[in-house]
Amino acid sequence: MTGGHPGHLASEAGRALALVNLRDAETAARQRLDPVYYDYFAGGAQDEVTVAANEAAYRRRSLLPRVLRGCGPPRLETTLLGQATSMPVLMAPTAFHRLAWPEAEVATARAAAAADVVMIAAMLSTVTVEEIAATGAALWFQLYIQPDLAFTESLVRRAEAAGCRALVVTVDSPALGRNERGDRNDFHDLPPGVFCANMGGAGHVRQVVLSPEISWSHVDWLRGITTLPILLKGVLHPADARLAVEHGVDGLVVSNHGGRQLDTTPASLDRLEPVAEAVAGRVPLLLDGGVRRGTDVAKALALGAAAVAIGRPVLWGLAIAGEPGVRRVLDLLRTELANALTLLGVAAPGDLTREQVVS
Numbered sequence: 001m002t003g004g005h006p007g008h009l010a011s012e013a014g015r016a017l018a019l020v021n022l023r024d025a026e027t028a029a030r031q032r033l034d035p036v037y038y039d040y041f042a043g044g045a046q047d048e049v050t051v052a053a054n055e056a057a058y059r060r061r062s063l064l065p066r067v068l069r070g071c072g073p074p075r076l077e078t079t080l081l082g083q084a085t086s087m088p089v090l091m092a093p094t095a096f097h098r099l100a101w102p103e104a105e106v107a108t109a110r111a112a113a114a115a116d117v118v119m120i121a122a123m124l125s126t127v128t129v130e131e132i133a134a135t136g137a138a139l140w141f142q143l144y145i146q147p148d149l150a151f152t153e154s155l156v157r158r159a160e161a162a163g164c165r166a167l168v169v170t171v172d173s174p175a176l177g178r179n180e181r182g183d184r185n186d187f188h189d190l191p192p193g194v195f196c197a198n199m200g201g202a203g204h205v206r207q208v209v210l211s212p213e214i215s216w217s218h219v220d221w222l223r224g225i226t227t228l229p230i231l232l233k234g235v236l237h238p239a240d241a242r243l244a245v246e247h248g249v250d251g252l253v254v255s256n257h258g259g260r261q262l263d264t265t266p267a268s269l270d271r272l273e274p275v276a277e278a279v280a281g282r283v284p285l286l287l288d289g290g291v292r293r294g295t296d297v298a299k300a301l302a303l304g305a306a307a308v309a310i311g312r313p314v315l316w317g318l319a320i321a322g323e324p325g326v327r328r329v330l331d332l333l334r335t336e337l338a339n340a341l342t343l344l345g346v347a348a349p350g351d352l353t354r355e356q357v358v359s
């Protein structure tokens, strides 16, 4: 595997501005990325049935507009767990941004700050959470609870001190999903100079542990050591959603990890309504997986999500042009969402109603 990075410079940022939609961003990123890293970003578990299902679920649903409502231009601003954001779209946590761009998560965070959206910073970032926070971006911190609770607590304290405003605990990863593209490419180690910056300590970088021992008792422990809002990411079963509320969780991310963990799980969009019914409005729901269009965002919101998150599209923007590339991706989605809401006859995301999505 080569650790080199194709030289994309200012002129390429200009070319990125000609991108018309998020699909174009993937195509452009694919042309620029080392194929091994492209496969790491794009890939999913095993047959990638769930990767495909996530996007297909949006195509299966139809939108039903209302007419003559005189709404004027839609306002996209949203508040989530006390956090103001310019639109109901967050950046999902994704590991290893340095594989896409030398400035890594710092470039991503600058784009988040410029666009006024929340970045969910991955625990497995390639620059430290403190460096990410120094950009001024509004951050939530994604955590894999480590069996070493003292170490986990030290990460929580760092996230708090850096100004992260929520913890997003990933609960769909008691083991790593089986990515066969990675196996075929023999991609099992990060190249020299790329490492999990938050996992460093006295001269060594600790391996992340995705442990099948993690249980609700760990959520209770975390609830007891921090006052930050806690979201669980990767909930698909209504019974787990109910348990989460009972355990004092503040929000859920309905997610199958972009199809990268258990293959043949349902499309995340198809799990939104059962989970919404279980939580009955007690906590806000986020949704990720396969969101590629403003119309996708509208469908998720109409079916009960307070907001969505995007994973791969951010990486595509980053791989194309660093910060301006990510800004471009966010601008495209914002423009599409505003257009979709206008055409749907609603004044704001919260005005979408269930019956505006039909099968």
Ligand SMILES: Cc1cc2nc3c(=O)[nH]c(=O)nc-3n(C[C@H](O)[C@H](O)[C@H](O)COP(=O)(O)O)c2cc1C
Binding pocket: 040, 041, 042, 054, 092, 093, 094, 095, 122, 123, 124, 142, 170, 233, 255, 256, 257, 258, 259, 260, 288, 289, 290, 291, 309, 310, 311, 312, 313
């Ligand atoms: C390259 C890559 C790395 C990821 N790393 C993490 C991670 O470290 N922690 C996590 O909770 N989710 C991780 N995810 C999952 C995303 O947070 C999110 O659930 C998923 O990407 C959403 O689907 P989408 O890419 O179709 O938008 C990763 C996803 C990708 C594509």
Ligand SMILES: O=C(O)C(=O)c1ccccc1
Binding pocket: 095, 124, 176, 208, 210, 257, 260
């Ligand atoms: O690639 C991923 O989706 C992910 O979440 C992860 C988990 C452990 C190590 C590296 C990435």
